[in-house]
Amino acid sequence: MGKSGSDSEGAGCEGFVVTPRYVRTFLRRAVVISQRDAHDYFMHGPCYVQGTLSTKYGEWLWEIRNFGTARLTSASGDESLLLADPKEESSLGVE
Numbered sequence: 001m002g003k004s005g006s007d008s009e010g011a012g013c014e015g016f017v018v019t020p021r022y023v024r025t026f027l028r029r030a031v032v033i034s035q036r037d038a039h040d041y042f043m044h045g046p047c048y049v050q051g052t053l054s055t056k057y058g059e060w061l062w063e064i065r066n067f068g069t070a071r072l073t074s075a076s077g078d079e080s081l082l083l084a085d086p087k088e089e090s091s092l093g094v095e
Contacts, residue, residue: 042090068089
């Protein structure tokens with residue numbers, strides 16, 4: 001994979017490791033979300049792993065975070081998508 005890290009010291013990210021298979025599965029399952037959706041329905045994951053992806057639409061940089069969110073950015077930086085795994089949605093609403 002690529003670079004890995006954390007937004008904060010002591011976040012305990014040593015155990016957050018992604019494999020090529022995990023990346024493929026995540027990207028197949030992920031849906032595009034808004035910043036508001038990320039705030040309202042998903043926990044912020046301080047741990048991340050970054051890598052690159054080649055598609056027929058060009059080169060992309062991905063950053064997958066623990067707790068099921070990711071950002072996909074075109075290599076040119078012109079386009080960026082916020083993604084999430086619906087299975088990781090954290091409903092804080094009352095049912």
